Structures are given as C-alpha cells and as structure tokens.
Amino acid sequence: xxxxxxxxxxxxxxxxxxxxxxxxxxxxxxxxxxxxxxxxxxxxxxxxxxxxxxxxxxxxxxxxxxxxxxxxxxxxxxxxxxxxxxxxxxxxxxxxxxxxxxxxxxxxxxxxxxxxxxx
Numbered sequence: 001x002x003x004x005x006x007x008x009x010x011x012x013x014x015x016x017x018x019x020x021x022x023x024x025x026x027x028x029x030x031x032x033x034x035x036x037x038x039x040x041x042x043x044x045x046x047x048x049x050x051x052x053x054x055x056x057x058x059x060x061x062x063x064x065x066x067x068x069x070x071x072x073x074x075x076x077x078x079x080x081x082x083x084x085x086x087x088x089x090x091x092x093x094x095x096x097x098x099x100x101x102x103x104x105x106x107x108x109x110x111x112x113x114x115x116x117x118x119x
Contacts, residue, residue, distance in 0.1 A: 007109055011056035012040050014111045015101035019043050024050060033084050037077030040101070042085060049094045051082050053119065056103040066100050066119050075119065 024043035032038040041052040104113040
C-alpha cells in the first residue's frame with residue numbers, strides 16, 4: 001500500500017494526464033502561497049484555465065456532493081490562492097473554472113477511475 005504522499009502524487013499525475021488527453025496543458029503543479037493555500041494543478045486550454053483540486057479515495061460512492069469532499073474552508077483557500085496565481089501568470093482575460101479531480105484507487109495504489117467535476 002502506498003503512503004499518503006505517494007498516493008497523492010500518483011493521483012495528481014493521473015488527473016493531469018487525463019486533462020492533457022482532453023486538450024489541456026499544464027501551467028503549474030502544486031502552486032503554493034505561504035499562509036494562503038496550494039493549488040494541486042492549474043491547466044489551460046484556449047482561454048480557459050482549470051484550477052484543479054485532486055482528491056483520492058478507495059471508493060467514491062455515487063451519492064455525494066463536492067462540498068462533502070472539499071469543505072468551504074478549503075474552497076476559500078483555493079479561491080484566494082487563485083487570485084494570486086492570476087496576477088503572477090497574467091491570466092486576467094481567461095475564464096477560470098474550478099474542478100475537482102476525484103481519483104479512485106485500489107489498495108495497491110493503482111488508479112481505477114478518474115472523474116473531473118465542477119466544484
């Protein structure tokens with residue numbers, strides 16, 4: 001079984017590959033602002049910038065909402081960090097979308113399913 005850090009890295013990598021297969025290009029991974037927050041992945045396709053929070057579980061039941069997985073406090077940190085990212089990368093004219101990358105994995109750490117849904 002993978003430890004939490006390795007499972008997180010593997011899950012982020014899987015979501016990034018999934019998004020690349022759907023025409024997105026990685027801008028930055030693990031963009032962090034001290035005392036504000038961190039963005040797991042930021043990707044672009046055309047004038048759309050996707051800010052992605054990745055979560056991994058052994059299973060995601062079909063009956064859940066994103067707010068069950070990503071609490072309001074985390075969403076607030078993501079939004080604050082995104083404002084700083086926009087300034088740093090000059091993304092003023094882009095459409096910003098917030099996505100949750102939900103990765104289901106086996107006990108051995110293998111990825112069994114990826115869902116990317118709006119936050």
